[in-house]
Amino acid sequence: MEGLTLSEAEQRYYCDLFSYCDTESTKKVASNGRVLELFRAAQLPNDVVMQIMELCGATRLGYFGRSQFYIALKLVAVAQSGLPLRVESLNTVKDLPLPRFVVSKNEQESRHTALYSSDADNPASYSGVIPPPPGRIQVKKGSVSHDAVQQRTSTDQQESTSPVVSPQQSPPTSPHTWRKHNRHPSGGNNERPLAGPGPFWAPFSEAQPGSSTSSDPIWSGHSPPPHQENWDQTTVRTVASATTTNEIRRQSSSYDDPWKITDEQRQYYVNQFKTIQPDLNGFIPGSAAKEFFTKSKLPILELSHIWELSDFDKDGALTLDEFCAAFHLVVARKNGYDLPEKLPESLMPKLIDLEDSTVIPVISEVGEQTGEVGYSSSPAEAPPSKSPSMPSLNQTWPELNQSSEQWETFSERSSSSQTLTQFDSNIAPADPDTAIVHPVPIRMTPSKIHMQEMELKRTGSDHANPTSPLLVKPPDLPEENKMSSSVKFTAGNTVTDGYSSSDSYTSDPEQIGSTVTRQRSHSGTSPDNTAPPPPPPRPHPSHSRSSSLDMNRSFSVTPGQQQAGVVAYPPAVPPRPQPSQGAGPHVHRPVDAEGLIAHTSTSPQQIPEQPNFADFSQFEAFAVSGVNKEEDDEIETHSEVLQVEKPSDSASSLRVAKADGRVEDKAPANVPTSAGKGTTPLAPPPKPIRRRLKSEDELKPEAEEHTQKTGVIAAVLASQPSIPRSVGKDKKAIQASIRRNKETNTVLARLNSELQQQLKDVLEERISLEVQLEQLRPFSHL
Amino acid sequence: VPVSVICSPPQNYPLYIRSVPTENELKFHYTVHTSLDVVDEKISAMGKALVDQRELYLGLLYPTEDYKVYGYVTNSKVKFVMVVDSSNTALRDNEIRSMFRKLHNSYTDIMCNPFYNPGDCIHSRAFDNMVNSMMMQVC
Numbered sequence: 001m002e003g004l005t006l007s008e009a010e011q012r013y014y015c016d017l018f019s020y021c022d023t024e025s026t027k028k029v030a031s032n033g034r035v036l037e038l039f040r041a042a043q044l045p046n047d048v049v050m051q052i053m054e055l056c057g058a059t060r061l062g063y064f065g066r067s068q069f070y071i072a073l074k075l076v077a078v079a080q081s082g083l084p085l086r087v088e089s090l091n092t093v094k095d096l097p098l099p100r101f102v103v104s105k106n107e108q109e110s111r112h113t114a115l116y117s118s119d120a121d122n123p124a125s126y127s128g129v130i131p132p133p134p135g136r137i138q139v140k141k142g143s144v145s146h147d148a149v150q151q152r153t154s155t156d157q158q159e160s161t162s163p164v165v166s167p168q169q170s171p172p173t174s175p176h177t178w179r180k181h182n183r184h185p186s187g188g189n190n191e192r193p194l195a196g197p198g199p200f201w202a203p204f205s206e207a208q209p210g211s212s213t214s215s216d217p218i219w220s221g222h223s224p225p226p227h228q229e230n231w232d233q234t235t236v237r238t239v240a241s242a243t244t245t246n247e248i249r250r251q252s253s254s255y256d257d258p259w260k261i262t263d264e265q266r267q268y269y270v271n272q273f274k275t276i277q278p279d280l281n282g283f284i285p286g287s288a289a290k291e292f293f294t295k296s297k298l299p300i301l302e303l304s305h306i307w308e309l310s311d312f313d314k315d316g317a318l319t320l321d322e323f324c325a326a327f328h329l330v331v332a333r334k335n336g337y338d339l340p341e342k343l344p345e346s347l348m349p350k351l352i353d354l355e356d357s358t359v360i361p362v363i364s365e366v367g368e369q370t371g372e373v374g375y376s377s378s379p380a381e382a383p384p385s386k387s388p389s390m391p392s393l394n395q396t397w398p399e400l401n402q403s404s405e406q407w408e409t410f411s412e413r414s415s416s417s418q419t420l421t422q423f424d425s426n427i428a429p430a431d432p433d434t435a436i437v438h439p440v441p442i443r444m445t446p447s448k449i450h451m452q453e454m455e456l457k458r459t460g461s462d463h464a465n466p467t468s469p470l471l472v473k474p475p476d477l478p479e480e481n482k483m484s485s486s487v488k489f490t491a492g493n494t495v496t497d498g499y500s501s502s503d504s505y506t507s508d509p510e511q512i513g514s515t516v517t518r519q520r521s522h523s524g525t526s527p528d529n530t531a532p533p534p535p536p537p538r539p540h541p542s543h544s545r546s547s548s549l550d551m552n553r554s555f556s557v558t559p560g561q562q563q564a565g566v567v568a569y570p571p572a573v574p575p576r577p578q579p580s581q582g583a584g585p586h587v588h589r590p591v592d593a594e595g596l597i598a599h600t601s602t603s604p605q606q607i608p609e610q611p612n613f614a615d616f617s618q619f620e621a622f623a624v625s626g627v628n629k630e631e632d633d634e635i636e637t638h639s640e641v642l643q644v645e646k647p648s649d650s651a652s653s654l655r656v657a658k659a660d661g662r663v664e665d666k667a668p669a670n671v672p673t674s675a676g677k678g679t680t681p682l683a684p685p686p687k688p689i690r691r692r693l694k695s696e697d698e699l700k701p702e703a704e705e706h707t708q709k710t711g712v713i714a715a716v717l718a719s720q721p722s723i724p725r726s727v728g729k730d731k732k733a734i735q736a737s738i739r740r741n742k743e744t745n746t747v748l749a750r751l752n753s754e755l756q757q758q759l760k761d762v763l764e765e766r767i768s769l770e771v772q773l774e775q776l777r778p779f780s781h782l
Numbered sequence: 783v784p785v786s787v788i789c790s791p792p793q794n795y796p797l798y799i800r801s802v803p804t805e806n807e808l809k810f811h812y813t814v815h816t817s818l819d820v821v822d823e824k825i826s827a828m829g830k831a832l833v834d835q836r837e838l839y840l841g842l843l844y845p846t847e848d849y850k851v852y853g854y855v856t857n858s859k860v861k862f863v864m865v866v867d868s869s870n871t872a873l874r875d876n877e878i879r880s881m882f883r884k885l886h887n888s889y890t891d892i893m894c895n896p897f898y899n900p901g902d903c904i905h906s907r908a909f910d911n912m913v914n915s916m917m918m919q920v921c
Contacts, residue, residue: 286896293897301905304897308908316894341907778823 006070013098014070021069033263035064035072041101042076052076259344261328269324283317289326296330302339306330309343321348787913788814789889791901792859794822798904802917813851814863821853821861854882860889866920881916888912 006014021034039049056064056071064072077098078084261269270280276292277284284292286307293303310326311318318326325347333339788799799814801807854862862885864878888909892898895906 286894290896300897304895304905305907307895307897308891308906311894314891314894316896341911774824778820 006074010074010098014073017073018066018069021064035069038101039072039076042080044076044079048079052079259328259332259340260346261324265328265331266324269327270320272327273320273323280320283315283319284323286316286318289318289323293326293330296334298330298333302333303330305339306333309339310347312343312348787862787864787885787917788818789860789862789885789904790818791861794818794861797860797902798909798913800910800913800917810865813849813865817851817853817863817865818861820851821855821863824853825855825859852878852882854886856886856889862886862889877920881920884912884916 017038021038036049039052042049044052052072052075055075056068272292273280273284276288289307290303293306294300296303298306306326306329310322310329312322312325313319325343328347329339787801788796790796794815796814799811801810849865849867852864852866854864856862862882864881864885866878888906889904892904892906892909893900898904898906
C-alpha cells in the first residue's frame, strides 16, 4: 500500500479507532470483530466494505494491521463522501471528512437509563459505556484511550447485573428505530464542518434533539461533549473510543444479529456462570439455574420458555454456552424483546468464537432455526439420538449429523444429548397414589438408550419391528462370536472329506457374515449398541486348517440336551459327527433365533413347534438333495433324514431347525437330529474323533443354564472343528466347498425368511389373543 | 385424525388437552376423561407388571362414531390418552406407539425444565408445537 498521509485530526482519530479495535492490546493488529463492527457502523453497503477491505490489504493479510486499518478508515471516509473507492484517492482527496460511524439508538428501559444517569453522576469511574459529562472527561485527561477501553470493560464487569446489562441494550435494537435515528446523523453530518473530533459526535447531537423516541440520558450525555471544542484531544479520543465501542457494538448487532452476544456480555455471563459453577466445563443444575434466573423477575412462564430454548441438550442442566444463551435471552426479554420461538443461531451452543469473523458475515437470518429441539422422531423410527434438524446455518457445525456424536464437541454430555432423556425407571413411587414422582432424567449413552429401547420393544413383543429381536440382548454379541466360530465349525464339519471341510468352512463365515450383517443392519438403526457386532469373519487361507475357532466358546453354552445328545450316542461308530451334529442344530438355532424375537413364553413356542418342525423336515429333504455327503451307519429316526444329508446340509438344516426357535421346545427335537447328524460320517475318522472328544470335553463343563441357542451354535462349531484343521490346502476343494456353502447359505437365508414370517404370524396371533384376554379382563372387575 | 390428546397425572386432572378438529371438542374431552377411568383400571389390574410402558387400547369403540382410544402410562403414572378417528385406518399400531413415545419424550423435556412445577398445566410452546405437528401429520 502506498504511503498514507493523514491530517493530524485524522491521525488522532484513526489512532483512537485503532485502539478501540485493538482488543488484544497488540498495538499492531485490530481485532477483526471490532473492525467489522466499525465498518458496519459506517453505514456502508456490504460490497463497499468488502471492497475497502480488499483495497486496504486486510483480505490479503487476513488481519488488520495498523496501516491496513488506517487505510480502511480513510477509504470509509472516501466512500461516505460518495467518492469512488480508489487507492489513489487515499492521498489525493483533500479535506476528506472523517469517516462517520453512526451509533444506533434503541429503546431503553427506564431502569437502564436511570442506571446510566447514575453512572454519569459518578465522576470517578468510567462505569458503563457512557462518556462522562465534560467534568469527567477532564478527569480522564491524558489517559490513554487504550487503557480507557480496557478500564471500561473491567468496570463493567464489576457491576451488578443491571449496569452490565445496559450495554446490551445496543444489540437488540429494533432496526426501524435505528434507521430513524440514522437519518438524523447523516443530515447532521452533512451540515457540520468536520474539522475535528466534533463531527464524530455530530450524529449523536443531531440525533438526540431530533429523536423523539430517544429516552436515553446516555446519549444526551453525549450532547454536551460534542459541543465542547476545547476538549483535550486525548480525552476526546478516550470518550470517542468508549462511545464508539458501545455504538458500534449496537450498530453491528442491529445490523446483523440482534441476538448476538457481545464480548462484554459474554464475559459477564461467564463470570456469572463462575459464581454458580466454578468449572467452566461443568454444568449448572436446573435448580440453581432456576434460582438464578428467577432473580431476573421475569414471569415463570417466560423463564420456562427461555429454559426450553436454551437447554439445548435437554438434560436439565446448563453448560456455559447454554447458560450464556439463557442469560442473553433473559436480558433481551427484560429489554422488551419477545422471546423467539426457537433458539436463534447465534445463541446456539458451541458458539465459542462470537467475534472472530474474518469475513463479514452475511446477515444471518435471525431466528434461523435450530430445528425442533424436541424429538422429531421416535426412537423406533430413527436412531435413538435425538437429532434436531439443522437447517443451513451460517456457522458450520461440523460434527452435526444425525448420529449422537454431533454434540460431542461442545459438551462432554453431548453423547447423550441427542438421546432420549430417560428417566430412572427404578424410581418407583413409594406410594403409587402419591403425586407424580419427579422423574430423574438419567443421562443415557446411546447404547444404553438403545438397550432400553430394545427392552421396551422386547417387552412389547413388537413383532412388527424386526430390529428388536436381533438386538435383544448382549448375549447376542457373545453369541455372535460363538456363532461365528460355530459356523466355522459347521463349515468344517459339513465337508465330507478333508478338502470339502475347508470349503464349507469358508462358506460358513459367509453365512456368519450375512447373519452378522443382518444384525448390523438392524443395529444401524440404533447406533452404538452395547458393542458393535464383530466383523464378519473372513476366512484366512490358514483358517481352513487352523482351528481358530474358540472351542471353549463354542461349547460354552451347551445345554443339557446337547450333552444328552452326545451321551446318547455310543462313541463307537464314527461318533465324530454326533457331537458336532448335536452341537450343530443347537448352534444353528441360536444363530437363527437371533433373528427372531426372543419369546419367553412357552405357549407360543409350542404352537410353531409343529409347523416349523414340518418345515424343518422339508428343508432337510431339500438340503439333502443339494449336497453329497457321506452317510453314517447309525441313524435315528430324525437322524436318518439328516444323516443322509451332507454335513453342510446338515449344518444348514440344523440352522433351519433352530430357526423354528423356541429353543427349549426344539431341544428335544434337535437332540435326536443332532445326534443323527453326529453319526453322519464327515471327515476321516481321526478328525471326528478329535472333534468328538473335544466337543465332549467342551460340553461337559457346560453349564446347563446356557441358552440352547448358544448351545446349538456350540454344537455346530463342535461339529466342524477338526475338519478344517485337518483339511489340506487344496484350493479346488476349497472353492468347491465355497460354492456349496454359498448354495447352502442362500437356502438357509430363504428358510430363515420363511421362518421369520411364520414367527410374525405367530406373534400376531399371540397379540390378538392377549388383546382378547385383556378385553375380557376389565369386565371382571366391574 | 387424532382428535385429542391428553396427559394427566395420577390425580386424573388434565395437564394438557388438545383437540384438532375443534368442533365437538367437548365431546372428545368427555371421551378422554372417561377413558382415564379405564386406564386406571388397567393399571391396577396390571399389578406386578408396573413397568409396562405401553398400553394399547382398542376398546372404546362407540357404536355411533368410530374412534379408537389409546392409552399410555408412564413410570410416574402420568397417563396419556389419545383419541383417534377410526376412519383413519392408515394409523398402525406402531405409529400410535411412536406418537406416544414422542409425547413421552416431550413430556420429559418439560419435566427437565426447572421452571416447571410438576402438576402445573403445560404451557410449553415446544410441547404445543410437537403435538400440533404430530396431529397434523396424522391428519
